[in-house]
Amino acid sequence: MSAGLCMCGSGKKYAVCCGPLHAGRNARTCEQLMRSRYSAYVLRLEAYLLHTWHPATRPARLNLENDQTRWLGLxxxxxxxxxxxxxxxxxxxxxxxxxxxxxxxxxxxxEFVRLPEGRWVYVDGE
Structure with a gap:
């Protein structure tokens, strides 16, 4: 995966786009977080998605291992x-x-907010 283009549509390689965020680096902007969350859905990275979800609106589980959705583009x-x-x-x-x-x-x-420690998280969508 690290040699190919990132699935978020940025045109950058995964290794310099969403890969570092999935490995633990904080997003600088809410758009960067949004892109990394889309890529996490593609890769079924449930722990990352839950970590980047606001505690007040975060579900207990996503059950991505049973999800048959195939993400095609962002x-x-x-x-x-x-x-x-x-x-x-x-x-x-x-x-x-x-x-x-x-x-x-x-x-x-x-909607995204920055937590007091400086980390962006997803709140909700409409």
Whole structure:
């Protein structure tokens, strides 16, 4: 995986894009976290997804090992705030996926906050 392009659609190699975040580095922006979370869904990294989810809205489990969803692509539409000096931000995106024989698109505006220790986390989406 580390030699190929990152599945988040950034055009960068996984080893310099989402890979370091999956290995423990904190995201600098909420968009960077959003991309790494999409890649984590592709790779079924449940522990990473739960770690990057706000404690107030985080589910106990995701059960990704039984999930048959095949993620096909991510498109970021916009980012509002959520930069290195911000405490809150939003990312609007579309993610296409296949479930069974059907292809779908999930469109969401996700909210992120920076925790007191400086780590971005996903709160919720609409």
């Amino acid at each position: 498109k970021i539409h916009s980012r509002e705030d959520g930069g290195p000096g911000d405490g809150v931000g939003w990312v609007s995106f579309s993610a296409s996926y296949r479930s069974g024989q059907d292809t779908h698109t999930l469109t969401e505006r996700s």
